[in-house]
Amino acid sequence: MDMNEESSEARKLKCGDTSKCFELLESILDGEVDNSKDMLKEKLAKCQPCFEHFHLEQAIRDVLKNKCTKQAVPNELADSIRRQIQEIK
Amino acid sequence: MSEVQRRKYSQEEKNGIFDGEFMPHIDSMYNFAYRLTFDEDDAKDLVQDTYLKAYRFINSFEKGTNAKAWLFRILKNSFINEYRRKSKQPAKVDYQEVETYYNSDDVDYQSTSDMRADSVKDMLGDEISNALNSLAVDFRTVIILCDLEGFTYEEMSKILDIPIGTVRSRLHRARNLLKEKLQGYAKNMGYNTDEEE
DSSP, X not given: OOOTTSOSTTOBSSOSOHHHHHHHHHHXXXXXXXXXXXXXXXXXXXXXXXXXHHHHHHHHHHHHHHHSOXXXXXXXXXXXXXXXXXXXX | OOOSSOOOOOHHHHHHHIIIIIGGGHHHHHHHHHHHHOOHHHHHHHXXXXXXXXXHTGGGSOTTSOHHHHHHHHHHHHIIIIIXXXXXXXXXXXXHHHHHHTTOHHHHHHHHTTOOHHHHHTOOHHXXXXXXXXXXXXXXXXHIIXXXXXXXXXXXXXXXXXXXXXXXXXXXXXXXXXXXXXHHHHHHTTOOOSSOO
């Protein structure tokens, strides 16, 4: 969802309700709001704090996904589990 | 994710479910366990216990439903009931209190609004990981479930036994806390975090 092209000229510098707006933006990023595309586009075009919050949240989600490397699973773990299951069968 | 209705699977069906539906999630399960315990041996024990419990209670799992969420719920409950109690961690924090304390969004916004998306993008994996690990376990958990594992709010609500509204607000607060930590790292990295570009 690239919203970077939006012009900042028309954006208001103060958000009327950051609490409500930011939670909504986060829910949109989490894929929890249906048909949010137009609503999001309008919001980001009109409000600078919402625009910044959205992009910051998006960046944090991206780094969490890409840089929080998965812990390597010990090789013997799956075998050990299967062995113990065999014992209780 | 029905746990009430019990079925009677044959041995062959049980093996099929265990190998086909449970074992493919071992990587995610271990990662979750490690991020809860911060210890390789404890994480291994926790995952092992979870799989043994899953096998023991396999008749309460409905074949073909959300095995990953079902397993995560067992793991989370095992952690709370056994590992957290026996570990030397401080006494359980009252998270209701923590959540109330961080309930002011004006304060949250004030303290994090000067951080730039660009400074986050340039952070190293260790910095992100350390920031996440430094959060209280209930806040850390919702971020892991949502952002690392991709669970929906509804799935998280079932895994954690809390209403969806609480999932949403806890996530919001967890993310604000994470941003505060990241902002600290950004400042240490020499990013100018409090002036307009």
